[in-house]
Amino acid sequence: MWKHIAANALTLGVVLIACAAAIVQIGTSRWAAPGPLSDAVFFEVPRGASLRAVSDALEAQGVVSSASLFRVGTGYVDRDDDLKFGTYEIPAGASMPEVLDIVTAGGPSVYPFSVTYVLRAQGPEVRVRERQPGRPDPVEIATYTPGEAVPEAFTDLLDRDIPMTWRIAVAPGLTSWEIVEGLKGADFLEGEVSVPAEGTLAPDTYEVAQGADVADLIERMRVRQEAILADAWASRAPGLPIASPEEALILASIVEKETGVPEERRMVAAVFTNRLQQGMRLQTDPTVIYGITNGQGALGRGIYQSELDRVTPYNTYRIDGLPPTPIANPSAEAIRAAVDPAETGFVFFVADGTGGHAFAETLAEHNQNVAEWRAIEAARGAVSDQ
Structure with a gap:
């Protein structure tokens, strides 16, 4: 009798082990498989959000097929605490490992809307654009010159407090005086700055935050130009x-x-x-x-x-x-x-x-x-x- 019971127990154990292995195999396959997204989306990880809240939101937005599997997989690779606050673009068909890499990467947020304050020889221009997920070229929302009436499409975004990326784009060939004077029209920056030495500011596009100190921006431009010049001089003909x-x-x-x-x-x-x-x-x-x-x-x-x-x-x-x-x-x-x-x-x-x-x-x-x-x-x- 005891032999019979032992044999049954052994058989049951083998079955359970086989079932567990099958479950692990299925879970692993689903974890690594392409995700359900048919189109790219923007996804926000709120500041301080838990893994459960983020995984539930990912499932609700159709990014992953299973919130619970996403949590289990994240725990298995020991990345439970790696979530980074921000807004990210998740491409169509992203697998769970790829989604995890994206929402733990950190770095600048990828907002749908951007405001670029362009400094040009003919004067500053404000360009408001919307970026569609998965599409390389943004859509124009508004373009205007500082001092003109702000287009309604832009004021609507501001009134609704829509998160946006703010940038300063400096065209090559401007003088230091032209750059400083042009920045005076950027009403989303604060502070004042004296005109730096000529040639010491690097023309480029700089991401800034609303309320940023204009002196900090000028310093970033100066440091960048200094590095560019040092590198070029070191490899001169x-x-x-x-x-x-x-x-x-x-x-x-x-x-x-x-x-x-x-x-x-x-x-x-x-x-x-x-x-x-x-x-x-x-x-x-x-x-x-x-x-x-x-x-x-x-x-x-x-x-x-x-x-x-x-x-x-x-x-x-x-x-x-x-x-x-x-x-x-x-x-x-x-x-x-x-x-x-x-x-x-x-x-x-x-x-x-x-x-x-x-x-x-x-x-x-x-x-x-x-x-x-x-x-x-x-x-x-x-x-x-x-």
């Missing part, structure tokens, strides 16, 4: 006619102001490098303009002959070498071009009518390019007069 990172920054600012075509930066840098090496004057209009305006806005007219004839520290038609300071805040690309110019014999360039420039090694070639440019200007003038 040999034999350059510039003796310091500061001179590289000056040259980069001139390159930045002379061309808006990315592919031309190293060519333009080569022209000025060759001129410096040959003892030629730089003869560049942007430096003359900076000497007239002190970097405080656009000149708004052509340069007078008397201004070209006048000796000033920034008139590179009248002085040898570089001006005493940068004339704008150059991009990282312009800085790298200044310390690694193209290998070419060009010492002249002029506009070619396409937005770019025609380059030349000899004065005869340059004069021909100038004649072609003047013909283009004359033709354009004739068309505009019709």
